[in-house]
Amino acid sequence: MKSMSGGSARSRGSSCSSSRFKAVDGELPKSCSCGYKWSQQTSLTKKNPVRRFVACPVRDETSCKEFFWTDDPIPPRTMQIINELESEARTMDGQFKLYKLRL
Numbered sequence: 001m002k003s004m005s006g007g008s009a010r011s012r013g014s015s016c017s018s019s020r021f022k023a024v025d026g027e028l029p030k031s032c033s034c035g036y037k038w039s040q041q042t043s044l045t046k047k048n049p050v051r052r053f054v055a056c057p058v059r060d061e062t063s064c065k066e067f068f069w070t071d072d073p074i075p076p077r078t079m080q081i082i083n084e085l086e087s088e089a090r091t092m093d094g095q096f097k098l099y100k101l102r103l
């Protein structure tokens with residue numbers, strides 16, 4: 001279904017152009033303010049390991065940096081464990097599969 005007309009009175013201009021990431025927990029809009037459908041991604045940063053988020057699909061080509069988390073924040077303790085496992089797994093290389101199974 002393609003309806004680019006987007007009837008509702010949603011004219012927020014192009015506040016999309018700021019270079020800062022805009023993460024909002026809570027309600028997820030249907031699309032980013034460019035009008036594109038979100039692309040599903042998984043964060044692999046130390047701060048937010050294996051968290052899921054949706055991001056603007058054209059954020060590499062435009063200055064749009066919008067994204068939203070789509071799952072709950074990881075509790076600090078769990079995050080620490082994940083990061084520890086990950087760095088251990090990196091050193092041990094081949095053992096990574098094992099850790100994955102235990103998660």
Ligand SMILES: [Zn+2]
Nearest residue numbers: 032034056064
């Ligand atoms: Zn966008």
